Amino acid sequence: MATKELVRMENVWVYNDGIPVLEDINLSIESKDFLGIIGPNGGGKTTLLKVILGLIKPDRGRVTVLGMPPERGRKYIGYISQFNLFDHDFPISVLEVVLMGRYNKSGLFHRYREEDREAAITALKTVDMLGYKDRQVGRLSGGEQQRVFIARALVTNPRLLLLDEPTASIDPNMQAEFYELLDRLKEDMAIVLVSHDISAVSIYVSEIACLNHQLFYHGSKEVSAEELEKAYHCPIQLIAHGTVPHRVLREH
């Protein structure tokens, strides 16, 4: 199947209080991509995702999602935010959370139909959480909550999955499981994963970009130490390709 351009950003600038958060971003995301974006905290990673979703309007430049403005194109995007910020006492069940993702298909005033419920059940099966569908979501562990939020993003069968700091609140031993899930999902959709933690952008991603107000896109996982330093302004762990994926700590 030929690849298709899902997101195109051209010369995008975003300012916050007159200070540029994103500087002249050019980015193209295609239908088979699995892109990891790394960069320091405050480097504009979340802002970049919100621009793609149309939650933040760029001050300059152009963004399209499947050739449409982000507000219309975002229904093809599944979004997983830094979810650990939600109120853990909130009275909502796992199934209700996942059904949120189907809102686009039902809309204002409409009740959910059987097919919406089926889609939610299927998504919960995909992330192996069906047994928890009637639980209050705040009562689950961090890793389980995350899988519920992934199910919510999957329930519309998105073309693109955006994940913001997905490994921040799951145990290290759950991370391997999490990446295996993404590995299965990447067959069906493009994935963009954003993290400040370089080790999080693991062996599974196929392209890497560094973001610190400016975007340094590498196209492959071969990132030179100089490029990483430019993004982080400090010496940094180096990621390298090889027969065995490994990381090298640069001398400094």
Next chain:
Amino acid sequence: MLDALQYQFMQNALLAGLLAAIACGIVGVYVVVKKIVFISGGIAHASFGGIGLGYLLGINPVLGAMAFTIASSLGIGLVTRRTRLPEDTAIGILWAMGMALGIIFIGLAPGYAPDLFSYLFGNILTVPFFDLMLMLILDVVIIVLVALLYKEFLYLSFDEEFSTVSGVPTESLYLLLLCLVALTVVVLIRVVGIILVIALLTIPAALARQFTYSLKKMMLLAISAGVVFTFSGLWISYVLNLASGATIILVSGTVLFLSFGINKLRRRTRGDSHTASTA
């Protein structure tokens, strides 16, 4: 007490208590889970400007309060969403400005305002028939809107950002939710008064929250709690000859604190089985 039930004013008072419990049970749940208690307090106090306007124009002050409160909740909502003024600052300003306007309006109104005190602290025993009908209509409006927009309000309260991405018109819904708070304030003014409204908006919902994690059940529980509070508060105030609004609030608050204590004890005695089930 049973003798008292044959009096018209007592029957009206019970009806007023029921209508108040329905409004605050439904809307109070959103106020608590969406954490908009402070903004609701601001809307309630700003409604005093509407009471003053009612006196000045010579119309029913509750009608004045309704128009004024809806306008001020839209204003407060837009200011906090669209400007860079911090939300709590904006609320504090509007809170005081509404009350200040009320004082000025009442000062300008001819004559003197005899039942002003009952708008501030409520008097469930003197709710006029017209106001009862207004409360009934507002309750119906609240029930219909919440029934139609149940999932939208749930999503707005739980995760506004994701709701926006999924196509929920979050800003309009947020403003509508504030208008529902405004209507609830109007329903409650006659019962507990402007100053005490916030307690009935929060206590029944906070109590209900301890016993369920379904928003619907929380509303039903909060309504039941509200009915018990207003009826028992009314009865105690009647027997002991106390101010009704204040008695209702004190009864509610006392029960809430008792329930916190009981819940804590219950959790401690069930401690072992609870940790086992979550492991």
